[in-house]
Amino acid sequence: xxxxxxxxxxxxxxxxxxxxxxxxxxxxxxxxxxxxxxxxxxxxxxxxxxxxxxxxxxxxxxxxxxxxxxxxxxxxxxxxxxxxxxxxxxxxxxxxxxxxxxxxxxxxxxxxxxxxxxxxxxxxxxxxxxxxxxxxxxxxxxxxxxxxxxxxxxxxxxxxxxxxxxxxxxxxxxxxxxxxxxxxxxxxxxxxxxxxxxxxxxxxxxxxxxxxxxxxxxxxxxxxxxxxxxxxxxxxxxxxxxxxxxxxxxxxxxxxxxxxxxxxxxxxxxxxxxxxxxxxxxx
Amino acid sequence: xxxxxxxxxxxxxxxxxxxxxxxxxxxxxxxxxxxxxxxxxxxxxxxxxxxxxxxxxxxxxxxxxxxxxxxxxxxxxxxxxxxxxxxxxxxxxxxxxxxxxxxxxxxxxxxxxxxxxxxxxxxxxxxxxxxxxxxxxxxxxxxxxxxxxxxxxxxxxxxxxxxxxxxxxxxxxxxxxxxxxxxxxxxxxxxxxxxxxxxxxxxxxxxxxxxxxxxxxxxxxxxxxxxxxxxxxxxxxxxxxxxxxxxxxxxxxxxxxxxxxxxxxxxxxxxxxxxxxxxxxxxxxxxxxxxxxxxxxxxxxxxxxxxxxxxxxxxxxxxxxxxxxxxxxxxxxxxxxxxxxxxxxxxxxxxxxxxxxxxxxxxxxxxxxxxxxxxxxxxxxxxxxxxxxxxxxxxxxxxxxxxxxxxxxxxxxxxxxxxxxxxxxxxxxxxxxxxxxxxxxxxxxxxxxxxxxxxxxxxxxxxxxxxxxxxxxxxxxxxxxxxxxx
Numbered sequence: 105x106x107x108x109x110x111x112x113x114x115x116x117x118x119x120x121x122x123x124x125x126x127x128x129x130x131x132x133x134x135x136x137x138x139x140x141x142x143x144x145x146x147x148x149x150x151x152x153x154x155x156x157x158x159x160x161x162x163x164x165x166x167x168x169x170x171x172x173x174x175x176x177x178x179x180x181x182x183x184x185x186x187x188x189x190x191x192x193x194x195x196x197x198x199x200x201x202x203x204x205x206x207x208x209x210x211x212x213x214x215x216x217x218x219x220x221x222x223x224x225x226x227x228x229x230x231x232x233x234x235x236x237x238x239x240x241x242x243x244x245x246x247x248x249x250x251x252x253x254x255x256x257x258x259x260x261x262x263x264x265x266x267x268x269x270x271x272x273x274x275x276x277x278x279x280x281x282x283x284x285x286x287x288x289x290x291x292x293x294x295x296x297x298x299x300x301x302x303x304x305x306x307x308x309x310x311x312x313x314x315x316x317x318x319x320x321x322x323x324x325x326x327x328x329x330x331x332x333x334x335x336x337x338x339x340x341x342x343x344x345x346x347x348x349x350x351x352x353x354x355x356x357x358x359x360x361x362x363x364x365x366x367x368x369x370x371x372x373x374x375x376x377x378x379x380x381x382x383x384x385x386x387x
Numbered sequence: 388x389x390x391x392x393x394x395x396x397x398x399x400x401x402x403x404x405x406x407x408x409x410x411x412x413x414x415x416x417x418x419x420x421x422x423x424x425x426x427x428x429x430x431x432x433x434x435x436x437x438x439x440x441x442x443x444x445x446x447x448x449x450x451x452x453x454x455x456x457x458x459x460x461x462x463x464x465x466x467x468x469x470x471x472x473x474x475x476x477x478x479x480x481x482x483x484x485x486x487x488x489x490x491x492x493x494x495x496x497x498x499x500x501x502x503x504x505x506x507x508x509x510x511x512x513x514x515x516x517x518x519x520x521x522x523x524x525x526x527x528x529x530x531x532x533x534x535x536x537x538x539x540x541x542x543x544x545x546x547x548x549x550x551x552x553x554x555x556x557x558x559x560x561x562x563x564x565x566x567x568x569x570x571x572x573x574x575x576x577x578x579x580x581x582x583x584x585x586x587x588x589x590x591x592x593x594x595x596x597x598x599x600x601x602x603x604x605x606x607x608x609x610x611x612x613x614x615x616x617x618x619x620x621x622x623x624x625x626x627x628x629x630x631x632x633x634x635x636x637x638x639x640x641x642x643x644x645x646x647x648x649x650x651x652x653x654x655x656x657x658x659x660x661x662x663x664x665x666x667x668x669x670x671x672x673x674x675x676x677x678x679x680x681x682x683x684x685x686x687x688x689x690x691x692x693x694x695x696x697x698x699x700x701x702x703x704x705x706x707x708x709x710x711x712x713x714x715x716x717x718x719x720x721x722x723x724x725x726x727x728x729x730x731x732x733x734x735x736x737x738x739x740x741x742x743x744x745x746x747x748x749x750x751x752x753x754x755x756x757x758x759x760x761x762x763x764x765x766x767x768x769x770x771x772x773x774x775x776x777x778x779x780x781x782x783x784x785x786x787x788x789x790x791x792x793x794x795x796x797x798x799x800x801x802x803x804x805x806x807x808x809x810x811x812x813x814x815x816x817x818x819x820x821x822x823x824x825x826x827x828x829x830x831x832x833x834x835x836x837x838x839x840x841x842x843x844x845x846x847x848x849x850x851x852x853x854x855x856x857x858x859x860x861x862x863x864x865x866x867x868x869x870x871x872x873x
Contacts, residue, residue: 243761247768269758273735274765281772 109140111154113330114298121145121328128222132214134266139222145328147223149190151215152265155328157190159225166192166226167364168324168372169336173255173288174200175354175369176338176345180254181205184282186242186270187292188259189215191227198229199359206235207253209246211266213239243269249282256283258291263304271304273311276339280315286342293321296379297331305335310386312339320345321383322372324363335379346373393466393665397458398658401446402438402651414441415648440651449474449649450642459658466665467592467611468602469627471634475610476653477645479586480506482610482626484513486582489608489632489640490552491516493796497582498543499554501789502532504584505821505856507554508831511795513644518795519547522788523559524704529695529716530745532827533704534565537573544577552580557588557601557609560741560827561748562712563705568604580632581606589617590711593668596676598707607632616675616711616752619660623653671753675711678760679751682713685764691720691771713749715767717742721776724748725850727767730774735766743822744847787843790835793868798833802869805858808844811836814867819856822847828856836867 107123121142128139140148146159157165170193174180181204185193189210197206208230210216216237219227230237238245246256256279261267269275270291279289289312294305313319316339326334338345351366375383391397412419421428421436428436442448447456456474463472475482483506491497493515499507500523511518521543524533535555544550553574558564571581583601585591589611591600601609609627613619628637664671683694693716699705717724728742740750749763792815793801803817813836820830829847830840844862848854854862 241758241761243758243765247765266758269762269765272762272765274762274769277769277773278765 109142109148109150111150114300117298117330119328119330121148128218130214130218132212134212135215135261137212137215137218139218147225148328149215149219149223151261154262156261157192157223157226158328159223161327162190162192162226163362164324164326165334166196167361168322169193169257169259169290169292170196171354171359171361171364172322172336172338172345172369172372173257173290175351175366176340176343176348177254177286177288178202178350178353180288182253183207183255183257184209184246184249184253185257185259186246187211187261187267188257190219190223191216191230193257193259194232194235195226195229198232198234200357203234206232207238208235209238209240209242211239211241241269243272243275243278246275246282247278249278251282251284253283253287255288255290258289260292262301263294263307271308271311273314276312276315280341283341287340288343289316289337289339291337291339293335293337295329295331295334296382297333301330302382306382306386308337309383312337313387316340318342318344320373321375321379323375323379324372338373346370391458391462393462393662395458395462396655396658396662397455397462398446398651399655401455402440402655405440405445406437412440414443416441435652438651438655442649446651449476449645449654450647451638456654459654459661462665463625463657463661464627466661467600467625467627469609470629470632471627471637473626473628473637473641474649474654474657475624475626475641475645476622476649478506478622479584479610479612479614479624480504480509481641481645482624483507483584483586484510484644485626485637485641486608486610487511487516487552487554488514488643489637490580490582496547496550497552497554498540498547498550498579500532500535500556502559502827503554503556504586505819505828507584508795508819508828512799512832513796515794515796516551518791519543519550520789520791526699526705529693530718531561531563531714532559533563534559534706535570536704537566537569540570541573544573544579548577550577550579552582552607554582554584555601555606557583557585557591558598558707558709558712560587561714561746562587562709563699564598564707564709566703566706567599567601567606571604571606575605580608583609585609586612587615587709587712589613589615589664590668590672590675591709593664594672594676595669596710597672598709602627602629605629608637613657613660615750616672617660617664618753620653620656623657625657625661672711675751675753675755678755678757679711679713682749682751682760682764685760686713686715686767689764689768689771691775692717692767693719711751713751715747715749716745717747718745718778720771720774721778722770722774723850725847725852726774727770729851730770731763731766735762735769737763737766739763743852744850787829787837787840789831790837791833792835793833795832798868803866804869805864805866808857808863808865809841811865811867812838812841814870817866817868818858820844820854820862820865821856822852822854830856836865 125141260270263271295301318340487510724742724747731737
């Protein structure tokens with residue numbers, strides 16, 4: 105049998121992965137959810153036909169969306185995670201004994217249920233006692249919070265579909281309000297490479313810049329995302345992710361990570377010129 | 388002929404059948420199913436252009452319907468509970484004008500609240516009918532014009548027993564309804580026709596939670612904007628008639644000004660939308676009511692904003708309230724509605740229906756999604772956090788009692804003189820000044836200009852309202868009636 109999963113990385117570029125088995129297909133109130141078994145990437149979660157995580161490369165995304173902020177401010181106690189239904193972000197956060205509370209708000213309960221069943225690699229820590237799960241609209245959840253969190257991680261889908269509201273000015277403004285005076289916001293920041301992703305990336309940056317005194321972008325390499333070149337946003341009321349990094353303190357924790365280290369932490373903030381220009385254009 | 392039901396859409400069905408016949412067109416429109424205008428066909432879609440066709444035997448004729456349009460009209464009449472329904476393709480504006488001109492000839496009186504849409508006063512310019520205004524009550528805290536008080540209506544009818552008709556907004560732009568049943572009964576005692584502007588009331592016909600509709604209380608004519616809450620294409624509308632109003636005479640009046648090339652895109656959109664409302668209207672508007680209610684509660688929790696509803700009812704000038712309307716009073720956060728309207732669009736990419744002095748209106752419909760509602764609520768919260776201030780020196784009165792010196796037609800066609808607006812106090816205006824939306828005139832032709840009116844106009848301008856109506860596109864100069872004329 106010759107079965108392939110194919111996704112448009114741009115209107116003119118296709119990306120295909122050979123599939124062994126279509127393990128699950130369902131439709132929630134919000135989106136279509138599929139789990140595929142593949143020879144190259146292991147199990148894959150797709151939402152509305154777009155790859156969200158694969159067992160083979162999810163470590164890159166989840167390391168980098170969590171450890172950069174945690175290493176910048178080791179005093180973080182209370183974290184809000186928005187989206188992240190696959191559980192990988194929470195899994196990384198639970199490695200920190202110092203964390204007291206992790207609130208996770210995912211709009212689609214079905215994604216969590218499916219991941220618990222089919223992707224234990226990422227969903228395994230969702231029942232950690234420090235984790236509170238809320239199944240509701242992230243925008244709604246955060247608008248009722250004030251001066252409450254040390255860190256907010258926006259682990260969202262793309263800026264169309266259910267994740268749309270998480271790329272808006274009202275959302276970032278509400279995050280600012282929900283953060284403490286030294287709070288940090290880390291967000292999935294799309295990609296600079298293909299046109300459509302670039303527009304989403306620039307819009308996100310433009311809307312965050314207005315609120316936070318420190319507003320940086322860092323890059324990672326994720327093979328299954330369009331172009332592989334992906335960005336995260338780091339916005340903060342106080343800490344600079346490079347100047348305030350205490351590498352020795354983080355290394356002393358002795359955490360096991362597969363992608364993140366304190367060298368790549370610093371290096372990931374070094375951006376190519378074309379990305380710098382795109383960011384400058386909207387600042 | 389087979390019996391038609393609300394499951395049918397005769398115009399749409401005829402178009403589908405006509406398309407399948409693959410008739411060779413040697414008639415207008417010249418784009419010939421889009422083939423002659425590739426860019427337009429690509430932009431609007433081939434399907435759309437393939438049904439942009441001309442009147443012809445299988446498709447009937449809007450000027451004098453005898454087959455499919457007539458059937459569609461009958462189904463619409465049945466759905467709305469009227470004697471007859473006319474398909475209107477020139478906006479609800481033309482439906483309002485047709486009502487006024489059917490009811491009154493030149494020199495005859497019509498009773499109406501001053502907060503009517505400009506289309507009603509335009510109809511007076513065309514017909515030469517004389518307006519007798521009933522002042523709508525004003526809700527002082529919110530600064531919004533209300534419905535007509537029954538006693539005011541009764542007094543006006545006693546004083547003007549020769550009036551031919553009364554025009555009623557059902558509801559106002561803000562969602563407020565007068566006591567439609569009582570006013571209708573009263574008017575009928577005086578032998579006057581009851582004309583109802585239901586530009587914002589289409590949904591009243593399809594859900595019992597909503598205020599009474601014109602036809603349900605026995606009113607004589609109603610202009611219904613299907614394209615607002617009814618889901619049809621912009622510019623399409625129904626004119627409903629009832630009781631003794633003559634179908635033939637009304638048709639003649641409509642044909643005075645309506646196009647002879649009625650668009651089949653608009654006609655079929657009315658037909659399909661009527662079918663949809665007749666079959667699914669109740670659940671559609673249940674959903675809209677639920678969303679509006681949720682949004683109202685969330686907005687009220689932000690604090691400072693007041694999204695009002697039925698608690699305002701007073702049995703008279705606010706006899707009923709359209710709970711699908713999301714009207715929000717904004718002044719407690721120190722911003723005018725128009726300022727929030729602009730911030731929402733410029734900074735948050737959210738377009739609402741209108742903002743005026745003190746209020747804003749977000750239009751909720753079947754097309755809304757929960758996540759968009761969350762965006763609106765979140766953005767309003769943010770605007771309060773970022774821009775909110777002490778409510779202080781803001782303009783106090785929304786409604787200004789007009790001093791009517793001449794009929795709109797006399798004033799509009801009189802000898803006139805152009806002068807700076809700022810110096811025009813004391814003169815009689817020959818034209819409109821309005822802030823759009825909602826399109827309710829601040830000044831109408833024939834009204835005496837006062838310092839108070841000028842102050843209000845300048846306040847609107849300063850706050851960013853879009854002013855229009857005068858010959859001068861800047862609305863800095865105004866045409867006034869030459870005093871020697873009088």
